Amino acid sequence: MEKNFFVKSHGLGNDYIVIDAEKVDFEIGDDFIKKICDVHYGIGSDGLLVKYHSEIADFRLRIFNPDGSEAEKSGNGLRIFCKFLYDYGYTDKDEFTVETKGGVVKAKIEEKNKYGKAKIITVDMGKAIFESQKIPVKTEKKEFIGEKITVADREFEVNCVSVGNPHCVIIKDNLDEEEIKKYGPLIENHPIFSNRINVQFVKPISENEAQILIWERGAGFTYASGSSSCAVASVLAKKGLAKKDITIKMLGGQLKISIDEDWNIRMTGEVEEICSGVLSPEFIESGK
Numbered sequence: 001m002e003k004n005f006f007v008k009s010h011g012l013g014n015d016y017i018v019i020d021a022e023k024v025d026f027e028i029g030d031d032f033i034k035k036i037c038d039v040h041y042g043i044g045s046d047g048l049l050v051k052y053h054s055e056i057a058d059f060r061l062r063i064f065n066p067d068g069s070e071a072e073k074s075g076n077g078l079r080i081f082c083k084f085l086y087d088y089g090y091t092d093k094d095e096f097t098v099e100t101k102g103g104v105v106k107a108k109i110e111e112k113n114k115y116g117k118a119k120i121i122t123v124d125m126g127k128a129i130f131e132s133q134k135i136p137v138k139t140e141k142k143e144f145i146g147e148k149i150t151v152a153d154r155e156f157e158v159n160c161v162s163v164g165n166p167h168c169v170i171i172k173d174n175l176d177e178e179e180i181k182k183y184g185p186l187i188e189n190h191p192i193f194s195n196r197i198n199v200q201f202v203k204p205i206s207e208n209e210a211q212i213l214i215w216e217r218g219a220g221f222t223y224a225s226g227s228s229s230c231a232v233a234s235v236l237a238k239k240g241l242a243k244k245d246i247t248i249k250m251l252g253g254q255l256k257i258s259i260d261e262d263w264n265i266r267m268t269g270e271v272e273e274i275c276s277g278v279l280s281p282e283f284i285e286s287g288k
Helices: 030-037 075-087 177-188 226-238 281-286
Strands: 005-011 014-020 048-052 059-064 095-100 103-112 118-127 145-151 154-162 166-171 198-206 209-216 220-222 245-250 253-259 264-270 272-278
Touching (some): 014 075, 030 048, 030 281, 048 075, 059 075, 075 103, 075 264, 145 177, 154 226, 166 226, 177 198, 198 226, 209 226, 226 245, 226 253
Parallel strands (some): 059 095, 166 198, 209 245
Antiparallel strands (some): 005 272, 048 059, 095 103, 103 118, 253 264
C-alpha cells in the first residue's frame, strides 16, 4: 500500500473516506478534514474514517465529521471501515473488534461479492441508553421520552437515546425533507443538548418496518445513517410501536436492526467501494 493511500466507500449513499494514520506523512487536523470532505476542494464525503493502533481491540477507528468535529460512533462508517480492513488485508478473519470513541464493537463479514470483497457486514452497535444524563440531555427527568421542546416557531415531541452517540427521534405521520432540513439544525443545536444531537424524523409503517429522514450532527442532511437506524429502532421498541427486529428504510436504502432483551443492538447492511487512490503532495500541502 502506497503512502497517503485512501479509499472512498458508501453505505447506502452515506459515503466516507478511509485512511490509515500510520501510512500518511502529514498531520490529520481540522483544516485537512474539512478540505478532504469538501466536494469542490477535496474528494467530497460525509466524513473521514482514520485507522489507528488499539490497545483494547483488534483495531481503532476515529470518525470525523465534515466540519472537523469527532463523532463517537457511526453505523455506516463502521461497516465501511470494516470493509476496508478486510479488503486491504489488515485481517483475514470474518469476525473482529473495533475500538471507537463510543466503545468497542464487534463486527462480522456476512457476505462477500464476486471479487472476494466484503459486501454485507453486521456490527454489534452496543447498548441503547435512555438515561438523560448519559445521552446527554439537560433535564431533571430520568429519561427524555415523549417530552416536548420548542424550536423557533414549532413544538416537537422528542424521544432521546444514546447508541454510543446522542439521538433525538421524532415520530411523524408524514415525512417532509424540507421540514427536517429547516428544523434539523435547530434541534441539533438546541441548548438542552449540551453535546449537540443527531435528529431523525420517523414514520412507522408496521411493527417490522419504519421510514426515516436524517439530520446528522456535524454533517447535515444525509441519505442514510446506521446509528440513526439503531436509535429509531430502540425508541420505537421502547414505545411499543415496533418489534425488536425491524427494517429501517432510508433514502439511500435499508438496514436490518435487531435488539435483544438487554437493549444490545445489532445492525446488518451492505457496503460498496467507490474508488481508491493516492493523495497528491500539492493537496496535502494546501490542506495543512
